[in-house]
Each structure stands twice: as structure tokens, then as C-alpha cells.
């Protein structure tokens with residue numbers, strides 16, 4: 100009896116696994132031509148300076164509108180793109196599209212300070228470091244975007260794998276004139292001391308810490324420590340996932356430089372972000 104149940108059980112699990120693998124293979128297949136079919140687009144989430152709530156730029160985030168499944172979560176399809184290697188063709192396209200869009204922004208508010216555009220770069224793109232610096236340099240030349248207006252967001256874990264290699268790579272990237280930010284900061288294992296050894300222009304505090312700063316003294320202490328450390332190193336510190344006025348006020352009081360989050364503004368399609376800049380809103 101038990102043997103039979105065990106056998107069925109085994110069959111059940113392998114069937115479930117088959118489905119998961121099948122779905123993944125399908126997604127990979129469908130993602131392959133998605134850019135050409137116009138299913139992929141970028142949305143732009145506004146980033147504000149905390150001191151005076153001035154708009155300083157936006158983070159470009161990729162969206163996939165699948166013809167059957169609708170919006171596919173970036174956490175799912177970015178992972179598929181990384182595992183399959185598709186990110187190596189997708190990444191440069193995203194970079195170029197974001198730079199071209201940022202070129203339009205200045206025309207819409209000619210008297211405003213130049214706005215930055217932040218683009219996420221996956222660890223797989225970083226691994227071929229020399230190439231990435233070349234891709235970035237080509238993109239800046241072709242689009243005409245002022246290099247310091249392009250911010251590249253790398254995750255802490257991508258950078259930390261190999262410190263020596265990573266430092267060289269970051270140095271090469273920064274030679275192009277772009278700014279490098281460590282994304283999801285605080286979720287890796289590096290600790291604050293690591294910041295002294297990797298050459299970055301800023302850190303983005305992960306939203307999992309920001310979520311509870313009004314209630315959890317530990318999260319507030321950690322957030323405050325990151326802010327203090329970043330400031331003492333002279334690098335920019337940006338808070339992610341600000342969803343409440345109280346979080347904004349507290350971060351501002353603690354000396355955080357910039358913030359983004361649903362309370363300040365959700366990611367917007369390119370046209371809506373342009374409308375925001377023109378004051379149409």
C-alpha cells in the first residue's frame with residue numbers, strides 16, 4: 100500500500116516539476132522575440148531629492164505584456180533572461196532605450212536641472228565586464244546623453260562575488276563617466292565595511308528595510324547606519340519603497356539624500372512620465 104502511494108507521490112512531483120520546467124522553457128521561447136513584437140517596454144519611476152522634494156531623475160524598469168498571460172513579473176522574466184543568456188541582447192536594448200528617453204526629458208523642462216536615468220544591470224552582464232564598459236561607451240556616444248546622467252544599478256551580490264575583479268570592472272565602467280549605484284543594499288552579506296573597498300557613487304537601501312522603519316527600531320538603526328556610512332564616504336544614499344509620508348519625513352531627518360516609492364510616484368509609461376515633466380500631470 101505504502102509503496103503504491105509512494106509511487107503515486109513520486110509521479111505527482113515529477114509531473115509538477117515537468118510543468119514548471121515546461122512553463123519556463125515556454126517563457127524563454129516567448130521572451131526570445133518579445134522585444135521585436137513590441138511586448139516589452141520601459142516604465143519610469145520618479146526619484147526625488149528628500150531635502151526639497153525636487154525631481155532628480157527616474158529609474159527605468161522593464162515590463163513584459165505577454166499576449167496570453169498579461170503582465171509577467173520582472174522577478175520572473177528577468178530571471179529567465181539571465182539564465183538563458185537573453186539578457187545579453189536585452190540589456191543593451193534597454194540601456195539604449197532609456198538613454199534615448201532621457202534625451203527627451205531636457206527639452207520638456209529646459210530650465211530644470213538635468214535629470215538622471217537609472218538602468219538596472221544584471222550580474223550576467225557584469226561578468227563580461229570589458230564588454231559592458233564598451234557597450235555603455237557606445238551607447239553614450241550614439242545617444243549623446245551626458246555620461247553623468249546615466250546611473251547603472253548593480254546588485255550588491257553581483258559586485259561582491261569577486262572583490263578584485265569587481266573593483267576593476269567598476270573602475271572601467273566609471274571611466275566612461277557614468278555613475279554606479281549598489282542596488283538592494285543591505286540584503287547581501289557584505290556589511291558596511293565593504294563600501295570602503297568598492298568604488299561606487301551611491302547605494303540604494305533595499306525597500307525591505309524601509310518598510311518597517313516607523314515600527315522596527317532595528318530596521319531604523321540599520322537604515323540610519325547605512326545613511327551615516329554613505330555620507331561619511333561622500334556617496335549618495337537613496338531609499339527605495341517609500342510608501343508613507345512618515346517614512347519620507349524620517350528618512351529626510353536622518354539625512355538620506357534621495358528617495359523613490361509609491362508614496363512619491365509609481366513607475367509610469369514613458370508618455371506619462373513626459374507629461375509629468377511638462378507639468379500636465
Ligand code: C2E
Pocket residue numbers: 144159160161172173174177193219220221252282283306339340341342359360361362366
Ligand atoms: P529594483 O531595481 O530594486 O527595482 C525596484 C522595484 O521596486 C521595482 O519592481 C518597483 O516597481 C518596485 N517599487 C517601487 N516603489 C515601490 C514601493 O513603494 N513599494 C513596493 N512594494 N515596491 C516598489 P519591479 O519593477 O517589479 O522590478 C523588480 C526587479 O526586477 C528590479 O528591482 C530589478 O532588480 C529587476 N529589473 C527590472 N527591470 C530591469 C531591467 O531592465 N534590467 C534588469 N537587469 N533588471 C531589471
Ligand code: MG
Pocket residue numbers: 158219252282
Ligand atoms: Mg533598481
Ligand code: MG
Pocket residue numbers: 282283284303305306339
Ligand atoms: Mg532595488
Ligand code: MG
Pocket residue numbers: 283
Ligand atoms: Mg529589488
